[in-house]
Amino acid sequence: MLNLISILIGIVSLVIVIPAQIPLLGWANWLALPLVAIGIVIGQLSSSDSGRNFCLVVLLIAAVRLMIGGGII
Secondary structure: OHHHHHHHHHHHHHHHHOHHHOOOOOOHHHHHHHHHHHHHHHHHHOOOOHHHHHHHHHHHHHHHHHHHOOOOO
């Protein structure tokens, strides 16, 4: 059950992260990062690790975009 919750949190975060790839919308990644962190923690508590891994991929996408944009743009 925790794995399913983690996957759902990851999907919601991904919906926020995808439009944030557009220039001048990178600030939306800052909204997604705490949500992804919650998903990773919940996924860690689960017996399966697919939800945690999915959240880690979303975190990687958001973090790379923030590094490219200098943290704001």
